[in-house]
Amino acid sequence: MRAIWKGAVAFGLVNVPVKVYAATGEHQVPLHQVHSEDGGRIRYRKVCSVDGQEVANDDIVKGYQTDDGRMVVLTDEDLEQLPLATEREIAVEEFVPADQVDPIMLGRTYYLEPEKTAAKPYALLREALSSTDRMAVVKVALRQRESMAVLRVRDNVICMQLLLWPDEVRAADFPILDADVTVRPQEAKMAASLVESLAADFDPSEYEDSYAAALEELIEAKVTSGSTVSVRSGQDEAATEGGEVVDLLSALQRSVERARDARTGSGAGTAKDESASKKPAAKKPATKRSADEPADDKEQAKKEPAKKASTRRRAS
Secondary structure (H helix, E strand, C coil), rough: CCCEEEEEEECCCCCEEEEEECCCCCCCCCCEEEEEEECEEEHHHHHHHHCEEEEHHHHHCEEEEECCCCEEEHHHHHHCCCCCCCCCEEEEEEEEHHCCCCCCHHHEEEEEECCCHHHHHHHHHHHHHHHCEEEEEEEEEEEEEEEEEEEEEEECCEEEEEEECCHHHCCCCCHHHCCCCCCCCCHHHHHHHHHHCCCCCCCCCHCCCCCHHHHHHHHHHHHHHCCCCCCCCCCCCCCCCCCCECCCCHHHHHHHHHHHHHHHHCCCCCCHHHHHHCCCCHHHHHHHHHHHHCCHHHHHHHHHHHHHHHHHHCCC
């Protein structure tokens, strides 16, 4: 596992340096949206609703829309100025009985691993939580958001489980539940009998995702029988993370042309010129010039194409 956060648990005068790891991960068969006719992947582009132009990731910031329709644009600099008092600290606010934490508030769980120098205070906190049957209510900043969480012990590890804020839990407003319902003693006894007949100790290993298993069998059967589609490479085949589409072949072609232009000093390049550059005669101008140039100029000439190509890729 890879640590997603480093900081320290602070309770009283004790400080426990820890690493945070995601304790859970959903398993699912990865399915994509494709064109039913040829199996081509469906790509999404980020387009501005005002001018209709595609927007690069570097030009996208966060915004808040007011009730009257105006937009408050928040830059990265604006967000960096907001206070996060617990940015690198898991600050213990109080220790509460475990049964007072409503399960509806529990969210994603993380494992806390102590640094090598913090094994003893880590064990001290773990034993204190276990012996008192309490949870530590903490505040922590993850991914630029302050969250409330609890520390609890699972097996031999301290877990940090995020909590929803109180105003994030919706009230169950169902008027039908207020209606008078009469349950006869015989019905209540029969329901209790049914519960007892299915009573057992919970063992999650006895359960499996039958849908995912069936889906994997279906996919394997189609692969074995040859029921697949050979997808042709298209313009949108290469896509960067976040949905930005890049024509990789075109970008590489332009990079090669710019690199060749920088060597020959021609100032322009075409696909036709590139084929000619493979001939020995095309290499002579660069050889003659390099013989008369100082060593540092030659190194600069070598670095310039890579620099321009890199710039071009980012622009693409």
